[in-house]
Amino acid sequence: LCRRASIKIIKLRTTCRQFTNCLQTSNKMGDKKLRKNLSLPVAACQHRIKPLPPRFDARVALLCDDASLKAHRDEVDTPMDPVPQVAPPKSQKGLEKWSVNPTEFEAAGQLGIETAVRIEDAPELSKSDVEVYVNKAFGSIPDAARTKLWQTAHDKQKLLSLHCKVISGEGLPAMDANGKSDPYCIMGIVPRKHQDMKKHNLNNLKDKVVGELQATSVKPETLAPEWNEQFEFHIGDPNDELLVVECWDSDEVKVGASKIKGVKGVGHFIKDLFRDDDFMGRLFQPLKNISYRGEKVVFDLYSHSTKDKRGKLTLHLAIRTQGDGTLTPEQGLKNYRNLLKAVVTHESKEATKRKEAGGLWDARLSPAAEALLRLNASLSGIDETQQAAIRLSVLLEYHQAFTLPQGILLSLLDTVAKPGQPQAAGVSPEGGASGGPSDIMASLFGNLRELLDQSVEALSNHLVTIDPASSGGMESLKSHLLSVKKLYTYEAFVASLPADRKSMKDLIKKAIEASVSKWFSLLIKSKTQPGLSEQLVDQLSQIKDISLCCRVLCQKAQQILAPQFEQLLYSTYLADFYQSLDKLLPALVMAKMNFAFNESDKQCQDALSTAFEVYLIFHDLSKDVRKVNGTYELLTYHKWFHNLVPCWLKIALIRCKERIHEAIKIGKVETIADNVPFSSSVVDSMDFMQQMVAFWNDLDWPSPEDYYTFMITLIKYITEAALYYTDEVYKTVSDYASVDKETGRFNVTVQLCVVLNNMQHIRDKLSPPQGSAEKGLMEELKLESFFAQLDAKMRGMGEQARGLVKDIVESAAEDIQHKLLVVTTALGQQFIPTIRTFIYELIKTSDDASANNVLKQLEQYLDENLKTLSSNLLYSMFRTLLHQIWIAVVQAVESFVPIVPKMESSRHILQILHTAALNLRDFFSADGDGLTGTELESDQYKSLVKELDLLCLSTRELVLRCCADLAEQQAKAVGSPEHKYGELTLSVG
Secondary structure, eight states: OOSOOEEEOOOOOGGGHHHHHHTGGGTTOOTTOEEEOOSSOGGGGGGGOSSOOHHHHHHHTOOSSHHHHHHTHHHHHSOOOOOOSSOOOOOHHHHHHHOOOHHHHHHHHHHHHHHHTTOOOBTTBOHHHHHHHHHHHTTTSOHHHHHHHHHHHHHHHTSEEEEEEEEEEESOOOOSTTSOOOEEEEEEEEEGGGOOOTTOOGGGGTTTOEEEEEEOOOOOSOSSOEEEEEEEEEESOGGGEEEEEEEEEOSSOOOOSEEEOHHHHHHHHHHHHHHHOEEEEEEEEEGGGSOSSOEEEEEEEEOTTSOSEEEEEEEEEEEEETTGGGSOHHHHHHHHHHHHHHHHHHHHHHHHHHTGGGGOOOSOOOHHHHHHHHHHHHHHTOOHHHHHHHHHHHHHHHHHHSOOOHHHHHHHHHHHOOTTOTTTTSBOTTSOBSSSOHHHHHHHHHHHHHHHHHHHHHHHTHHHHOOTTOHHHHHHHHHHHHHHHHHTTOHHHHHHSOGGGSOHHHHHHHHHHHHHHHHHHHHHHHHOOTTOOOOHHHHHHHHHHHHHHHHHHHHHIIIIIHHHHHHHTOTTHHHHHHHHHHHHHHHHHHHHHOOOOOTTOHHHHHHHHHHHHHHHHHHHHHHHHHHHTSSOOOTTGGGGGGGGHHHHHHHHHHHHHHHHHHHHHTOOEEEEETTEEEEHHHHHHHHHHHHHHHHHHHHOOOOHHHHHHHHHHHHHHHHHHHHHHHHHHHTTGGGGOEEOTTTOOEEOOHHHHHHHHHHHHHHHHHSOOTTOOSOOHHHHTTOHHHHHHHHHHSTTHHHHHHHHHHHHHHHHHHHHHHHHHHHHHHHHHHHHHHHHHHHHHHHTOSSHHHHHHHHHHHHHHHHHHHHHHHHHSOHHHHHHHHHHHHHHHHHHHHTTTTTGGGSTTHHHHHHHHHHHHHHHHHHHHGGGTSSOHHHHSOHHHHHHHHHHHHHTSOHHHHHHHHHHHHHHHHHHHTTSTTOOOOOOOOOOO
């Protein structure tokens, strides 16, 4: 699943469109482009395609390897039907929801035509452009009916009215003593010829006013009044009429918001006006400058002279056909929605014809369409937020039937869902209508829920359908994450969700769990091959492949997916991801990890090796998790392998011994340390034992409870391997003993030195000599940190464990040292026969010159062997063997002492032996470079020299020596309680 491969993505038949949706990240790829690094085989998407065309079955069954790709290249390269240039339908339900019935379409056409006749020319768009657009958009309406609609619209256009909303004032002049004013406004329509009103106001033009004068309410004591009062005026010719608004200060009479109808009403109004009220300022606005779509404008108020500014008024002005205001808000919103739906239908078809965005509409409307919708919203009193809500609802319906860029939907959602303003779209947090029809908002919320379901479904399949190596795949993932994030910032929408979906965190967690579960199921399915061998090794190899896929997936989750989730939406992605994986893996792995161990069964050994590889995969994965997340790891993975650890240790020992045996057989002499020769077998054997150490370090068993037991077992096995090597080498010592066939003399060999070096090297590796810089076994196993952990848990426990490990290692080292002592002692004894030959020749000499010559020959023989030893032995081993040879020399000389007195000239021979013993001592001392005085002056040597010294004395010298000794003893004893002796006087003549 996670191997690198290349699968050619081709355009599929219409019957395979659902598969195209599953691979949205690669749907723009042409016939000659390759998709690489699939995280799952194409078969991973098979569950989304029901039913599959027969021709497609073979392709989805391919594994992502080069051989399979080559085998099916002819089929892949076979040309297929081109993909239609229309977005593939997403669901039949969506298509049915999007359909527009003829009655609704004709009503939308009528509304579009009535709106189009009111469009005004603009620099970027003329009225004729909009009319052409409307005729094209509603071209399916018969020509006669469409002509009649245009005529009706033009007739209605002749009956116009001005809608004026007085919103507020600011910076008005203070007309009262308290620095305030009590402002109100009066307004009316006058002919354009009366624009020059320097000497007039509305009160003396009452007979010139077209229609009615109207007034706002009075706002007491303020210079910044807020009115928000709506007025309507019937108008004749917009090109020849003006709107006049005057602001007055009321001193006593509180003029209510009323219409001043008829001459009588005007008279009463003017009478009140002249009495005490003060003129504050006025404004003029030609009706021809007022837009049909309406706009909010801030006007300056001027004095009678029209030069001095007297504050500002904010008005919303719009010219509409009479009767527009009779529509209810519900009817206006419904009409706008129907018009928008018809426009979207037309725009999407036009985009498809132009093959924009690969045949998919990108939700952009033409300028004519935007102008038409904007004016219709203005005429119906639909504000920008409501327009965005309706557009979002309509586009969501389109999205359910076809495909739209989610970025467009999210931008509209930003307008509708203003954080902290739950009623922005006309719906209260509880879901009821507050400023717009509840059915419109219910429809919007329903569509938003479908969008949420779609994004959650995509996230529930993101491990299966989204390729992290593809930029398109990551953009798709980001889009869905942003959708969920923005939807959950819309408080009113969240309030409308069921209780089990109000928490975004819980919803995403379930989606992650579902995605992991689906991915895992597809992984198992793709790795389960028909006819797979029932051999345990093959089954474990399958588990290893699955484990590797899991690790690759986890790496992608850590490096690619988690940053996206955590940056855009969800901070605990990795924890939920690994927890989900941790629930699925044990059942799969543990079922294959419980099998009987037979150390003599090669297949069982291979199975254990594969199982260890699986363990390492999960162990490395757990370490990766700790590095990235820091708090969560695959807590249970080691328990799956607990019963196998002793088996792994035993297999490690068995294979180590097998390799040691082979290494000894093919070993070659090499100089590797201290310029002395070793066998390559010791290097290889140390490597094999080091592999056991590396195995332990790789195992890195995470459970402290079992770590101690397994560690002790490992140390015993390593020392056992070391002893096995020394035993095998020890058996070869006799093979390298050399005796000259001509002379019968024993001589040491380089091969013999190599054997001794090998044994000493193994011993030093187990327990390095004091002061050595070389790491021993305990240092290689990095046990000190473990001992410290034990001490932290229970005082003294670490020291106890350290002592036990030290005892095991030193016991093995002592065993090897004992074997070395046995070997060196035996080698020393091998020198005795040759040394006795030289001593025998020595005692047969008749004069000192001959004796010195024989002694020199003996020293030369010893010197040759000692040179061989010093050049080829480790220094410590050389010292040991040198001492053993000295002992052999002493024993050889001592063996002749009993027989010399029986020989002729015994006294002379004894003197020769005495001299030889002294000279040999000096030889082994080597002027301080050889044996130390303590090593040379052994009890045996002292006894030999003393005996020879006495035997060399005459009778007179012996008596004197005896008396001198007695005198010395007497002198020491005088004055002590043990004094027993008297005095003896001798006279020696």
